[in-house]
Amino acid sequence: MTPKELRQILQALVEHGVSELTLETPDYKLTVRRGGEVQMVAVPQVVAAPAPAAAPIPAAVPELAPAPPSAPKGATPPEEDACPGCVEVRAPIVGTFYRAPAPDAPPYVQEGDRVEKGQVLCIIEAMKLMNEIESEVSGIVRKILVQNGEPVEYGQPLFLIQPV
Known part of the structure; x- marks a missing residue:
């Protein structure tokens, strides 16, 4: 190569x-x-040799299955006890997390704010495109799990919202 x-x-x-x-x-x-x-x-070159008796193949070999999304290194997993019944809003794409529409603008939401279903919570920038992330439920923002300007992975928790 x-x-x-x-x-x-x-x-x-x-x-x-x-x-x-x-x-x-x-x-x-x-x-x-x-x-x-x-x-x-x-990979060392292998000289052709007689094949040994066939060994049984394991039933499930998920070689091509994608790995389940996990929080990136350094991210704090949300505490279930800290917000019982809360809904996690997860990143639908990989990109950069922004709390406000512009650097000098106020953030879309703050911890403790009441939000409605469909309300914009943040923006994730991916490949120069700004993607608005909306609330999946009406409720109160209990925890913002990502800092402004941080990169986020697919499936990473962004917010904890307590439905009301």
Whole structure:
């Protein structure tokens, strides 16, 4: 693999918000994880040998199944006891979280504010597009789980809203 090919792969990962990629060829195995970890392992050449008796294949091998969304490193998981019955508003896309429509504008919502279903809570910028994130329920914003300007992952909790 040439440096130019590797650069193109890394650029595509960033543009599409992919958090992990594994590429395997006859010569090497390349694993790239978001956060800068790159691992490349050379695969030794194997001389053809008689195949041993077939071993049973495990029933479920979820190799191509996507990993379930998880909170990124450093994120604090929401406390269930802190807000019983609260609804988590999760990031529907990967991007940058903004609490206000502009740097000099007031935030859409603050902790303790009452919100209505469909009311804009924040913006997530993804690939130069501003995506408004709306409340899924009417209620009171109990906790804002992300700081302004922080990157967010798909499925990451953003707000805890107590329905009323």
